[in-house]
Amino acid sequence: MNIEKKESIIKVLFSLIILVFLGSGCTGSNNPLFVAPPGIIQGTILDAEANPIKSVSVILENKLQNSASVLTDASGNFSIQSAEPGVYDLVASKLIQAVSYKARVRYLNVHEEALTAKDIKIKPAGIITGTVILEGQTTNVGVSVNLEGTGKTVLSDATGKYTFSDIAYTVGNLTYTIGFFKDNFALGKVQDIALVAGDTIDVESITLQNLNPDDRADLSGSVRLDSRSDLSGVKVELLGTTINPVEIISSSTNPATYEFKKLPFGSYIIKFSHEDYISQEIPLTLKTGQPNVVLNEITLISYSHLPVNIQASELTLSPGGFQIAYCKDNPSNTTHNGDIFLTDLHGTAYNQKITFNGKCGKGRGISWSNDGKLLVFSRRVSTSPGSFTYLALISSSGGDITKLIAETNDVSQPSFAPDGNSIVYQSSNGVVGKLVEATLVLKKSGYVLENEVLIFDNFLNDQVGINQFTSIEYGLSGRIIYSKNGVGGIGVSSKGAFTLPSNANNNTSLIFTINTSVGLDEHAITYNLENDKLAFSILDGTPSQNGIYMSNIDGTNAERISSAYGLSLEITDNGKYIYFIDSRTGFERRVVRLIIPKNWQ
Known part of the structure; x- marks a missing residue:
């Protein structure tokens, strides 16, 4: 083929290519070879x-x-x-x-x-800051954090903290988006971040899921509720992760079990909670070579102790339930032992002494007047533990102590009437005791008790514990509840908790039994504010029965709400807590704050 013929063929092929190209519609701005002009x-x-x-x-x-x-x-x-x-x-x-x-x-x-x-x-300009968490890791360093559309990228520190500084507000209230990237972890994104000019915005925390299938372990264990067989409502969760918590909907087994499958290796905090109990948080680390980790059994309890320096033999709550008055019980501290102190409900804000040489009778009672101005208590004649006690009165702000009755009889468990005009108490000559009510009268010389009225007579009481009253409380309806240890006396042959009207006038048939026991001596009882529920303590020698109970006003439907037990029970006015003095071995004299279950509040 000669050269001229070759050139002719090439020209024809080139023309065909141009025609095909133009016929395809690739012209102007749709042409891939066309370069758009720059903008202004x-x-x-x-x-x-x-x-x-x-x-x-x-x-x-x-x-x-x-x-x-x-x-x-x-x-x-x-x-x-x-x-x-x-x-x-x-x-x-x-x-x-x-x-x-x-x-x-x-x-x-x-x-x-x-x-x-x-x-x-x-x-x-403003600042955008936040935290990113790497699932199952002990450090959160090195996550690439990008403020999308701005070209700004920063790295997180060990705590997962990141910060974008010198950031402009957006005209027209448009928002920012932040993207997160780390090898072997799922991508993350936080959207709709609205930055106000000059402000610092703290973005919600985000957790990136670990994608490495080899770095996994199963975590299991069991959880128990103190004094409760039904574990419904228990929640087990891994804090700072997106892993769904384990919620026990219904369980008749105590303890109940839980399990988390295929968790990434790393450090966690596992939280156990229930609305009627104090939550517990436990740190743990899942390591290579531990494909199955079983934790020790966890028991949730519903009570906590006030600071160890608050040791008491008696306590009472102020009207409104904002303060505790208690008799100090610390025999090794002769400066304060037996004195009355005031403290807040947590025992941390203040702890103020209001008596000097108060000589509170141990186990003999203290009561706060309904107007919050006065405290009545049983005061020992001497510092000797076996001495008689008499009724004494003091202002709740402190000052001189007033003797209300003579020292001829031994008295205990005084309780103000709801109107504050009288006091009910137990009085004994050391052999035979009686329950009486007397009127509180303010005279020029000070307060005195007058018009003593007998409620019930012939309680045996030899001052060493037989039939010793452990609590008395005067209710709104004129009914008196009381608890005692020891047996003996007409119509009162059992230990336990009882009630009778203030006008019983020695009528045995009017005594109503709330609960009794034949075991050890440890009982106490109290009303709630509305006087439609009771809380009482039992120690009868059977561990499964010992504890604090809630019941209806007549003692029915009693429910054990705590394995802890003690004396001087007081329910807060809001009905949410019981305060009492722990009597268990190793916790003696410690003040306890107990959560009342929601169904009893």
């Missing part, structure tokens, strides 16, 4: 008072490329020429008196047509 964007930058600002730096930016920076003129005008087509953020910034002022206009679509951004106001 112009506008005006103002301050917060709408005054034009000169020398403001203006730039177009996205994650691929930025335009050249330009400065506004004296009228605040700017013009960016020859911007490559694309979607940009326009950012204006200027340092004014050492303060960074900025504005960001989001998602401008730059193309061959000119765009105008009018009256953009720059304002003080």
